[in-house]
Amino acid sequence: MKQLTSLLLFAVALLAAPALQAQSKATPASAADNKRIDLQNGDQFVMQNGSVVRRRNGQTTGLNQNVMLPNGTKVNVKSGIVELPTGKITTLKEGDYVKADGGIMFATPQSAAEARGTTAPADAKFGEYVERGSVVTTNDLDTRLTDMNRRMELMGQKIQLLNQKISLLSQGNTKAPDTSQLDGQIRSLDEQLRAVK
Incomplete structure (x- = not known):
């Protein structure tokens, strides 16, 4: 009986060997x-x-x-x-x-x-890409730097005025201080900032 079982296992192994070889050759x-x-x-x-x-x-x-x-x-x-x-x-x-x-x-x-899993019309074309940037000249750079410096100067002044207003409002007085003059100066600086490119 043991010989018959061993013989059957050997036969199954022989039959399975080609299938196992085919699987190993078919690696993805x-x-x-x-x-x-x-x-x-x-x-x-x-x-x-x-x-x-x-x-x-x-x-x-x-x-x-x-x-x-x-x-x-x-x-x-x-x-x-x-x-x-x-x-x-x-x-x-x-x-x-x-x-x-x-x-x-x-x-x-x-x-x-x-x-993407969609369709495109047969006559579809890619959109044309055009670089819109222009050549920057030395004169353009000087103008931009001047504008940036002016903007920074105005922003510095605005920060000083805002700090003054904060200082006045945080003094703890029972009566609110008059900040209308500071508010007017701040509005004036905002208008100047909008004018600078």
């Missing part, structure tokens, strides 16, 4: 294949022609292993599936890329909308 990409690779600050992992390539200084190179970024973001180079450290999963579309810091940049409004 997020566990075994995501190796940290040598990164530079400007590296990008771009979905290009159906797979993810590394773009560095304008040059692209193919990748033969999945990528795990320092912040924990995982990139599957064959499918373009990106798993963020939060557990959120998104799939890169053609031209989308992941930056070295784990940020995802979308090539089209449609791929950005799909990542």
Whole structure:
């Protein structure tokens, strides 16, 4: 009887071995294949022609292993599936890329909308960003500094007047002191402050 039980256990083990081997070979990409690779600050992992390539200084190179970024973001180079450290999963579309810091940049409004779980009209376009700042000249800086100095001077005077008013009100007199002159000076300083840019 013991031999029969041992033989049955041996047969079960033989039958189960291929299934166990298949399971061990099918380790998820997020566990075994995501190796940290040598990164530079400007590296990008771009979905290009159906797979993810590394773009560095304008040059692209193919990748033969999945990528795990320092912040924990995982990139599957064959499918373009990106798993963020939060557990959120998104799939890169053609031209989308992941930056070295784990940020995802979308090539089209449609791929950005799909990542959010919404849709965008076929004719949607990204809004144009225009830097509105102008070149600052030395003359502009001098004017700004003069205005700031004048503002600080007026604020200093206002603080002195407010301290005088507090001092008068906290003397403990039974009759409230007349602070109308101080109030008028404070109002005058407020008007001057509004006039300074």
